[in-house]
Amino acid sequence: MSTPKNVALVVGANGIAGLNLIEHLEALGGWEVIGLSRRGGENRPGVRFISVDLLDAADSREKLSGLTQVTHIFYAAYQDRPTLAELVAPNVAMLVNVVDAVEPAARNLQHINLMQGYKVYGAQLGPFKTPARETDAPHMPPAFNVDQQVFLERRQQGKAWTWSALRPSVVVGYAMGTPMNAALAIAVYASMSKELGIPLRFPGPPSAYDVLMDLTDARLLAHAMLWAATSPEAANQAFNINNGDQFRWSELWPKIARMFDLEVAPPLPISLVETMADKAPLWDRMVAKHGLAPNPYTDINPWRHAQGMFSIHFDFLADPSKARRHGFPGHIETEAMFREVFADYRRRKVIP
Numbered sequence: 001m002s003t004p005k006n007v008a009l010v011v012g013a014n015g016i017a018g019l020n021l022i023e024h025l026e027a028l029g030g031w032e033v034i035g036l037s038r039r040g041g042e043n044r045p046g047v048r049f050i051s052v053d054l055l056d057a058a059d060s061r062e063k064l065s066g067l068t069q070v071t072h073i074f075y076a077a078y079q080d081r082p083t084l085a086e087l088v089a090p091n092v093a094m095l096v097n098v099v100d101a102v103e104p105a106a107r108n109l110q111h112i113n114l115m116q117g118y119k120v121y122g123a124q125l126g127p128f129k130t131p132a133r134e135t136d137a138p139h140m141p142p143a144f145n146v147d148q149q150v151f152l153e154r155r156q157q158g159k160a161w162t163w164s165a166l167r168p169s170v171v172v173g174y175a176m177g178t179p180m181n182a183a184l185a186i187a188v189y190a191s192m193s194k195e196l197g198i199p200l201r202f203p204g205p206p207s208a209y210d211v212l213m214d215l216t217d218a219r220l221l222a223h224a225m226l227w228a229a230t231s232p233e234a235a236n237q238a239f240n241i242n243n244g245d246q247f248r249w250s251e252l253w254p255k256i257a258r259m260f261d262l263e264v265a266p267p268l269p270i271s272l273v274e275t276m277a278d279k280a281p282l283w284d285r286m287v288a289k290h291g292l293a294p295n296p297y298t299d300i301n302p303w304r305h306a307q308g309m310f311s312i313h314f315d316f317l318a319d320p321s322k323a324r325r326h327g328f329p330g331h332i333e334t335e336a337m338f339r340e341v342f343a344d345y346r347r348r349k350v351i352p
Contacts, residue, residue, distance in 0.1 A: 005030070005031075005032055005069075005071075006030060006031045006032070006071050006072060007031070007032045007033075007034065007067075007069045007070045007071045007072070008021075008025055008031050008032070008033050008034070008070075008071070008072045008073075008074060009034050009036065009067060009070045009072070009073045009074065009098075009102065010022055010033060010034065010035045010036065010074045010076070011036045011054070011073065011074065011075045011076060011077045011094075011098055012036070012037060012075070012076035012077035012078065012115075013035025013036055013037045013041060013049060014035075014037045014039065014041060014175070014177060014178060015037075015076055015077070015078070015175065015178050015180065016171050016173050016174075016175040016178055016180060016181055016218050017076040017115055017168075017171060017218065017221055017222070017225070018035065018037075018074070018076045018077075019174070019175050019218075020173050020174065020175070020218040020219055020221065020222045021074055021076070021221075021222040021225050021226070022035060022047060023222070024219065024222035024223065024226065025226070026046060026047060028226075031046070032046055032069070033046060033047040033048075034047075034048055034049075034050060034067060034070070035047065035048070035049045035050070036049075036050050036052055036054070036064075036077070036098075037049065037051065037052075037077075038051060038052070038053060038054075039051060050063050050064070051063075052064065054077060054093075054094035054097050054098060055079070055090055055093060055094060055097070056097075057093075057097045057100070060097040060098065060100070060101045061097075061100070061101045063101075064098065064101035064102050064105075065101050065102070065104075065105050066105065067101075067102055067105060067106060068105045068106055068107065069106070069108070070102055070105075070106040070108075070109060071106070071108050071109060071110050071111075072109075072110055072111050072112075072113070072229045072230075073098065073099075073102060073109070073111070073112040073113065074113045074115075074225055074229065075095055075098065075112065075113065075114050075115060076115040077091075077094050077095075077098075078091065078180075079091055079094065080179075084124070084142045084143075085142045087142070087144045088142050088143075088144045088147060091144040091148065092144055092147050092148055092151065095114070095148050095151060095152075096151060099112070099151075099152075099155060103155075103161075109160075109161045110160075110161050110162070110229075111161055111162050111163065111164065111228075111229040111230070111235075112152060112156075112161060112162075112163045112164075113163070113164050113165075113166065113225050113228055113229045114148055114149060114152060114163065114164070114165040114166070115165075115166055115168075115225075116145040116148075116149070116165050116166060116167045116238070117145065117167055117168055117169075118132060118167060118168075118169060118316070118318060119143070119145050120138075120143065120145045120146060120167055120238075121136055121139070121167075121318070122139040122143075123316060125139065126314065127314035127315070128314075130212075130315045130316070130317050130318070131317050131318050131319040132167075132240065132317070132318035132319065133240070133318070133319045133322070134167070134237075134238045134239065134240060134322055149165050149238065152165075153236075156236065162235035162236050163235075163236055164228035164229065164234050164235065164236070164237060164238070164239070165237075165238040165239070166221070166224055166225060166228060166238070166239055166241050167238060167239065167240045167241065167318065168216035168221050168224075168240075168241045168242060169213070169214050169215050169216045169242045169243075169316070169317070169318065170182055170215050170216065170309050171215075171216050171217075171218050171221060172215050172216065172217055172218060172337060172338070172341060173217060173218020173219060173221075173341055174218065174341065174344050174345065174348070175218070176295060176299050176350070177299045177301075178302070179301050179302055179304065179305055180302065180305045181302040181305065182215075182302065182305060182306050182309050183338070183341045183342075183345070184300065184302050184345070184350070185272070185302040185303060185305070185306030186256065186306070186338075187341075187342055187345050187350070187351045188276075188283075188300055188351065189203070189272070189276070189306075190256065190257070190259075190260040190262060191260065191286065191351045191352055192279060192282060192283075192286070193260075193262060194260055194261070194262055194352075195282065195285075195286055195352075196282075198265075199257070199262060199263040199264055199265035200253070200256070200257040200260065200262040200263070200264055200265070201264075201265045201266065201267060201268045202249055202253050202267035202268075202310065203267075203268065203269065203270045203272055203275075203307070203310055204249070204267065204269060204307075204310030204311050204312075205267075205269045205311060205313065206267055206269075207313035208249065208310055208311055208312055208313050209248070209249050209250045209253075209267050210248050210249070210250050211248065211249075211312060211313060211314060211315055211316060212246050212247075212248060212315045212316070212317060213246065213247060213248070213249070213312065213315070213316045213317060214242040214243060214244075214245065214246050214247070214316070214317040214318065214334070215242065215243055215247075215334055215337070216241055216242045216243060217243055217332050217337045217341075220241070220243065220330050220331070220332055221241055223328075223330050224239070224241045224323065224328055224330060227327070227328045227330075228328075231326070231327060231328075233326045233327050234326055234327075234328075237326075239320075239322055239323040239326070239328070240318040240319060240320045240322065240323065241320060241323060241328075242317070242318060242320050243331060243332050243333070243334050243337060244320055244330075244331035244332070245331075245333055245334055246317055247334050247335075249310075252334065252335065252338075255335055255338075256338060259338065259339055259342055260342075271307065272303040272304075272306055272307040272310070273303045273304050273307055276303045277303075279297065280297040280298075283297040283300065284297070286352065290352040291349065292349050292350065292351070292352065293348065293349040293350060295350060
């Protein structure tokens with residue numbers, strides 16, 4: 001008898017986590033991939049996309065209840081809202097709608113992997129205990145990430161499938177058209193600085209320049225997602241996933257400048273949202289001058305996310321050793337990560 005093929009349902013397929021996971025599974029082979037997102041995607045051998053409104057339970061049932069061959073669900077969808085309380089209902093509902101539609105139909109479902117982050121530890125609220133550990137006590141709700149995990153824990157009781165939850169830092173990697181993309185923000189900001197003949201200035205406040213931080217490579221995260229979904233040692237647990245090293249912007253920023261052949265000037269706090277709002281004409285000139293891929297400036301929209309990252313004025317890091325102890329060996333030097341990610345953006349002709 002032939003071995004049943006693994007079928008991955010990637011929820012949030014166009015986000016930075018979902019996109020890099022799909023590329024990883026394609027490179028590995030042996031996986032059929034189904035990507036879910038509101039705007040769909042371009043089908044190719046081994047990968048097909050479904051456009052679905054996950055906030056609509058009826059649309060979710062109609063589009064997903066026929067996915068009987070799914071073996072692994074990788075959930076990385078997110079809906080933004082103005083307040084922490086408003087985040088709960090839509091983000092819990094989307095996960096519930098996916099599981100309600102797929103679980104009864106997918107008889108060979110083996111695992112559901114949930115994407116979380118340092119928000120579980122209260123990073124969005126201000127200074128939190130660092131290094132954060134998976135055993136840390138929860139904070140006062142609302143906390144949609146925690147509610148999602150509680151739903152999976154309860155739903156899994158008595159079932160053959162298992163769950164896992166991954167908690168990355170700020171995720172850095174290739175993606176286009178997603179607002180949560182720090183690497184694209186830095187790449188475009190630096191490229192525009194070079195085009196304008198000005199030095200690279202750290203755009204955050206001085207208090208953010210010397211804090212201790214960690215980040216998570218999107219490719220490393222993809223490896224961790226697959227590890228957590230296929231390793232018995234990771235079943236029914238949460239894991240911090242980051243590069244494994246720490247840095248300060250004051251040390252890393254000059255190195256990033258050198259990656260673009262730029263000089264560094266002292267930090268100057270700016271609102272990236274406001275400052276980059278008028279840069280569409282500059283972007284269009286750069287695309288024409290350097291023969292870049294015709295990505296519209298409307299797809300270069302990570303400024304709010306980057307502004308938040310550059311405004312962190314407290315230590316921002318978590319202990320990744322639990323994942324190591326359970327068998328995940330992955331790590332990467334953060335400086336090397338940026339060098340490789342920027343090279344990838346150049347290879348794809350996103351930046352000069």
